[in-house]
Amino acid sequence: MKKKKIFIVYFSPAGSTRHVAEVIEKQFLALGAEVSSFDLAECSSDVATTISLQMEASEGKSCLFVGSPVYVSHAVPLVMEFIAGLKENTGAFAVPFVTW
Numbered sequence: 001m002k003k004k005k006i007f008i009v010y011f012s013p014a015g016s017t018r019h020v021a022e023v024i025e026k027q028f029l030a031l032g033a034e035v036s037s038f039d040l041a042e043c044s045s046d047v048a049t050t051i052s053l054q055m056e057a058s059e060g061k062s063c064l065f066v067g068s069p070v071y072v073s074h075a076v077p078l079v080m081e082f083i084a085g086l087k088e089n090t091g092a093f094a095v096p097f098v099t100w
Contacts, residue, residue, distance in 0.1 A: 004033040005058045007051050010067030011040040011078050016099040017067045024065055024097070040078050048085030055092040062092040070098045 006028045012018035018039065025035050036054075038047055055062045066083060068075035075083075075098065 003061070004028075004031075005054070005062040006033045006035045006065070007055065007062065008035065008037040008065045008067070009040060009043075009047070009051065009079075009082060010038070010065075010097075011069070011076055012067070012099075013041075013069065017069050017097075020097055020099060021065070021067050040082055045085075048082050049087070052085075052087035052090055055090040056087070058092065060091045062090075064092055064094045065097060066094065067097045067099070070100050 006025075008021050008025055010017045010021040012021070021037060025037050028035050036051075038051070040047070051064065055064060064086075066079060068079035074080075075096075
């Protein structure tokens, strides 16, 4: 049986969103899932393409968590650019999370 693959992508200039991402990662690791975590401040611009391809390859056994701080009622531009770069219809689930 193929393991669940969890992708956590976030941007966290103040550290709050990073903390939430780390809690999510810890919980899924405890459940035996394979987890990959990406801080957008440290990633190359093609990370969305890379993750999209990996989600497609997981054949519906993956979930993407995307985290952002909220400024003026919006996710930060770096996170929005990441989302815009994702391929459509990879068969994966997605869960947004935000911090104020």
